[in-house]
Amino acid sequence: MVHGHGEVGVANASFIVEGKHAMVIDTMTFPEMATGIVREMAHRGTHVNAVLNTHHHIDHVGGNSLFADVPIVAHPASVQALQQLGLPSARYDHLMPQFRGRFDTLVLSMPEPRLDQLVPPRGGVVQAFPAAHTPTDLAVWFPTSRVLIAGDLCFIGVTPLAVNGLISGWIAAIDALIALQPAVVVPGHGPIGTGEDLGVLRDYFLAIQRVGRAAVAQNLSSQDALALLDTRPFAGWLESERNLINLERAMQEAAGEIHQMNLSAMPPSTRQP
Structure with missing residues (x-):
């Protein structure tokens, strides 16, 4: 799901479907940004059974609460960074003035450091850097x-x-x-590309x-x-x-x-x- 032009606070998200199940990769900045994924899953009759956050930045984890009923996982270092960072609304208002005030009411669902329990569909392999x-x-x-x-x-x-x-x-x-x-290549920001x-x-x-x-x-x-x-x-x-x-x-x-x-x-x- 390519989102905007990839400017600050506007990140991509992906979902991979296999049969009647899907894995979501990243959830963008706010839950409402990720509702398109939910609608598409409903249209396909598919159930999201896992969410993967690629890293701890808010524009990739902010929509997690939309999937709070399924396992949400990330690398342990990302979970630790997110726990230490918390939700600094004033900082986000400064960095992303187009969303000023919206971070005050954002409810953040924390991922769990359980990558070992994640089995990506379609033979996907998670790589950490x-x-x-x-x-x-x-x-x-x-x-x-x-x-x-x-x-x-x-x-x-x-x-x-x-x-x-x-x-x-x-x-x-x-x-x-x-x-x-x-x-x-599906980037975190910007259009889909190649190697x-x-x-x-x-x-x-x-x-x-x-x-x-x-x-x-x-x-x-x-x-x-x-x-x-x-x-x-x-x-x-x-x-x-x-x-x-x-x-x-x-x-x-x-x-x-x-x-x-x-x-x-x-x-x-x-x-x-």
Whole structure:
């Protein structure tokens, strides 16, 4: 279910049907956004028997309450991150002003860390990647159809956001996904694409990583480093202001301020006064 253009707060969700049962992958920001899934399941006479959250961000878990009567699962690291984060309405109002005020009444259904009990339909395989977009991100690979549901490990036509992970970890995750040779890639944000789109995203992160390392070596500010980044290949992407955030994240990693076991330091431009 491709949702909007993939802008902030507007994420995709998927459902996989086998017989009379289905698994939902991600539930978007609010329950009402996911009602289309419920309607389609009713139309097909299909019952949702499991929900998988690919990571802890609100635009992928906010609609969980719509499926509160079935098991909702996520990676243990994502569950822990969500428990620590809670539901900071004021922060979400700041990040997603188009939804201002709606987070005050959002009821969040927490996923459980029971991935071992999840059996995806159609031979799907859940793959986990540490320290990429977030502390741990999940993707679901369907080898028979060569369909990859990538969650936020893939953005298409939208600038990605590495505020909670590592640039190096995200590159490693993309390398692993490219190696699968998917024919169809369902991103967390943006339109459905192919394996070529993963390659484009990898090129973006390699450029961010290269400039970030050079900036640290030359003791440059993030703004000076941003001026060195050639954004022409990505000029049409939404949310281009994230280039600075991603570059700051690369600089933090190059300087040793963050690593896989400690991702807590936020990029300077995202810190609230």
